[in-house]
Amino acid sequence: MEARTEVKRRGICEGGLTLKELREKSDRLLQETGYYWGLKELPLKEKEPITYELIFTRLFSALIAAREKAKAVAASPLVREVAEHLTAIYTPEGDAVLQSTGIQVHTYIGQRTIEWMIYNNYEEEVGINPGDIFGCNDNAIAGMHPADVFDLLPVFYDGELVAWVTNVIMEPEIGAIGPGGCMPVANTERFTDGFRVCCEKIGTDYKLRKDFEWRVRFQLRNPDMFLLSRRAALAAIKTVHDEIINAIDEFGLDKFRQFIREVIEESRREQISRVKTRTVPGRARNVFVGEYYLKDLPILPYHRMDMIRIVPMDVIIQEDGKIVIDCDGAGAWGWHSMNVYPMGMEGGLSISLVHMFAYDGKANRGTMIPTELRLPRDTLVNPTTIALPTANCWSTVLSFYGLFMHCISRSLYSRGFREEIIGHGGGMHLWEIGGKDQYGREPYGFFMSDAACCEQGSAMGIRDSPDVAQEVYTTEPDMGSIEVWELTYPLLYLARNCAEESASPGRFRSGRAAYGIYMVHKTDKLLVSAIPLSPRRKILPNACMYGGYPGLNAYVNLYYDTNIKELIEQKKPIPTKLYEILKLVKFRKMEVLKPTGMGSELMKEGDLIEANYQAGSGGFGDPLDRDPWRVKKDLDDLVISPEIAKKVYGVECYWDENAREWRIDEEKTRQLRQQYKQERLRRGIPTKEWWRKERKRILNKDIPSLLVEMYQSSSAPHRGERWFKEFKEFWALPEDFTF
Template sequence: TRITLEVVCESLRAIVKEMRASIIRASFSSAIYELDDFSCALFNPQADMVAQSDDHPGHVMPMPWSVKCAMEDFQGNIFPGDVLLLNDAYRGGTHLNDVTLLYPIFNDGELFIFPAVRAHWADVGGMTPGSYSGLATSIYQEGVRIPPIKLYERGRVNEGVMRLLLSNMRLPDERYGDLNASLGACRVAEQRIEKILGKYGRTLVLDCISENLDRSERRIRARIQDLPDGEYCYEDYLEYYDGDVLDPVLMRLRLKVSGDQLTADFDGSSPQVPGVVNSSLAVTGAGVFVAVKSTLDPQGPVNSGAFRAIALNAPEASIVDVRADAPAGAHGEVRKRAVSVMLGALAQVIPEAVSGDLSGTSFPNSIGGYSKSRDRSYVYIEVPAGGNGGFLEADGSSAFVNVDFGSIRSIHNVESLESDMPLQVRSCVLREDSGGEGERRGGLGMRRELRLCEGEALYSVLGDRAIIPPFGMHGGGPAKQLSVTWERGQTVKLFGTPGKVTGHRIQKGDVVIMESAGGGGYGDPLNRDPEDVRSDMLSGYITRHRAEAGYGVLFTGEWEVDDDRTSALRLDMLGRRLRLTVKADETYPYIGNRGKRRAVRLSEGTITGLGVRVGDLIELMGNHPAPLRCWIEFGEEVEQDICPMDEFGRRVLGVEQAESVWVRSLPGPSAAGGMAV
């Protein structure tokens, strides 16, 4: 009956929730018990995820790939008491820090279900404490790569494997504790599953699992069926440095809707590079699914049945389907960029259902060293949350985890941090002016300052959106990019490769300043209610300069809105917007060295009129909600106020030959002199 179906399925979800509670109580690493950077799920022998809870989408959605790989490696050779361990980023993993434990449970001599835990281990070896390296060129620099192995065999631990793994990781006692926390959670699941089987029997439980998967599939297919058939295009970038030269890589998407089936085709995306901007197809697929599920069916259950209606296509050995031996640590950045390009494409189909772009990076920071006062080593991990995009009904949320981060907490607990490690939080505030301008403002990022209180340490960060900002929708403005600096004495210093740092040595008294990106705006900022702009300014969310220059709002001496002057200024700002006429041109539009970025060739007069330089980044806005980003190149043969554009670019913007596009220059460092050609 339907009641029995619901009771069984919710019982399985309750098991996953209890697994989570067990891990939080028993884990050793603050990355788990403070940041909640772990996930639990149940799988059947066919590698279908049958239940999950309040988990991290970036963990649970790639996990079926990992389970499938383990099943393939040990087909017919899995027995009661076996425990499997893996973190291989090329085989369904995310980054190497995310270690997956699989605990097969048997019933009547047959494999019945897999409780699984994917937990972020704060260090898995590699070239830097925390195993984060913004400038790694090979996966071997990112830590120990674990293929599917038996850590326990028929109930007996493989001591040799255990010693081998822990000997190659920093803080081995902490790693051992986190491993046992995962193992203990799976044993709790085993006890609860035995009770369910005793009450309902194997056949009924399997029937309920099968029906739950099928109805999840029917539900998502019904949502896709409501979309108009067609192909919808978008593209975006990740920031790769070839040495210290920025050479962005391209993520290019054709989203195909046919009946109740959706295909995300990433053909044309950049080949993989020796830098931290690659990830696996499992991770890319997670980003696709997050965008589809959160946009079309946010209330429905998440299981493998809902995945069936979505197909993926990607070139092998590319940034979206990485192969050995390229780095794969950028799983968060690739997943978030997949969400971004999906939002850009879905905006052409359901324009009112999407938001401005997310902050666009997981922004993991790590500080590692030895504390003499505590007589032990330490590794600090934090992922300062950024802003979310504005949307139809409201402004974006500020300093809040993006939708693909699920249960992860946005701010590391200060008391726990300062008691466990020789670090002091000097400040933690919202970042003024960081949200994208819009009728609905993008959410703000945060500024967090950490002071090293003793000794020396190594600092690393693996971020993105430090140069290319999150985009707005429906004319909304871009958000402010992330920023990382460090302070010694009275001097604030920059890093040579913004957003990507490996093992920078800091000393007692130094301060690391982490500023996360905001979210993109939604709607024309000149349409924002002037009273909302005033409220933002008085609340410290925006400066007076942003209120005037971005929103066209002027104030009286008493900080009241000057309605007449505001109306006049907004009308003037609207009239000064620059527009170019599109000319169909199928010349290959991309330039770069190892990377690939879109160039737009403009006349000298047009470049001067725009107030920009060759190499600068601009965005074009057409009839579709999302913008098209381009880098300016000089086109000697191009006429004044003409914008040559290939078919893909025209499809992104929804424009035809002779239609006009609105041009906006983007904030941040000029690309001139600092870009690969």
């Protein structure tokens, strides 16, 4: 055999630098100067502002066009119907530059994927060439959970790597352990977490590789849907790729290079400026609580246990505009699918910043520079092993960042930016299904994602929140159409409406939450598995602001062997509202689907599922301060009942038959509200008294054993030394106190 002569190549980046050298140069310049790429000045932006805007518009237009193109090719309703995807541009060394609208939680994560290639010397070991397509969905490398699949395309100009274009799509079936195969809870090691693409070359010459296609076909339940997503991604990234080349042709390579660096530095400065302008320096605190009930799950016996974990957050806004999130005191990771790797936590932070500060289209690496996430090692949010599954990492991330936005909202409020408050976004109790579909296809799996894509919003600082129209992980939530979703699962919606009285009360109320009632249809084999996206369970998060009330709890109930068919045959009422199944339907067995549980039996035609998806987000301000006119409007719109108007809002009202609308009795309302306030004073106890009582319980360890174990986990010195010190100070506990 003829020996091959390896020729040592120069680096593929500008000036012959290798990717690693370029990455190190970027990091060094930032560290030495404090400015991204050492840019104390922004010459292109300052001296040629019009050219700067021209390049921005050019690239941004390409990103938008690309996103639309992907929607038209994809088979997944997650892309076409609710646009769960994103296209973005990165510098050669992996820093996020610009992105389309969509699931912007992934903007920063794409950066970590490119860094992985850099630090693992893909340049030489794997080869990075024009037309190569890389794929990645391994959260140990970068990413939230395996369902989020990245496709990456390098952009070369005259032989030099000048940028990366990425696209990320969430897949509703990823070959994980069933049922469902997307976000399973009976999943305690990464090996059952789904199909993995470990930052690999999956295509060349702008086409998918045949060997990759075969791997997909052999390992997924729905390979065609997955492959069409890859083709959708390819259509998108190639569009942007070509447009970058065109932009360089027009403006020149130097100006392009200058632009992608200046736009990052500009975003860094904007982030600092916005924080300084809108917030007050100081510390706001909140705590995430995760409950994991795994004892009865069909998982490996040595992973069967219940546990509760907290992740405290100190959100520190520094005078220099930097935001620090310190999670000292976070509890230990566990053998379950709700752990998050630091990249996932970074993703959550980056989308939260878009929601609250950086919504001008230039959220990028620069936005993240003036932030710091302090995640103690060996915890739920920074595990020490890569062997963990992360299918349900959103369980932690959604609620954590909902609470983070709650902290930021308090600071915005202090500065007078009440209109910017969006507070905590609640949580969801979702589910996935597996078995056989209505077309007889088996194995089958699907993630019930419609309600995931759009939850009730928390009350805002100056108005009520819209119904079913807010989401932490995207700024563009949408529930999609029943007539599209039902094509993908063997269920009939008997109802998809807003839950009665689900708006969390306050001076401004939250939006209403969605619920669904489903009849299993055209299958005799369907198993339901919970997806615990931060539903409220037993411990309520602090979701309300300034005296607002919490809302409903989320739940999913399963009803087996019902008489629904008889009811239909006899044209008797069938359930279309929450709790109506109990009143109207006979059934053999009713089961409450635990947030981390599975159905105990297979479901079949005529069985019913009642899903109150969304855990109430918080209200804002005291309901007794709500303008009675708003209460009247809610009555007219059937958002609340007259009982709630009276009991919660202290509003006396009556129905005007002639005008066909509700009227407020202003005098009686004033008196009733006065009466309620006096009753509150009578009911209350002094804080000191409450504190003494609770302190005694702590000293006596008069708390459930799960909580004792939770405190033990958080107070371990390597996880929460500072946190535990402050805990002891607050409760005036002896220095040597331990759990």
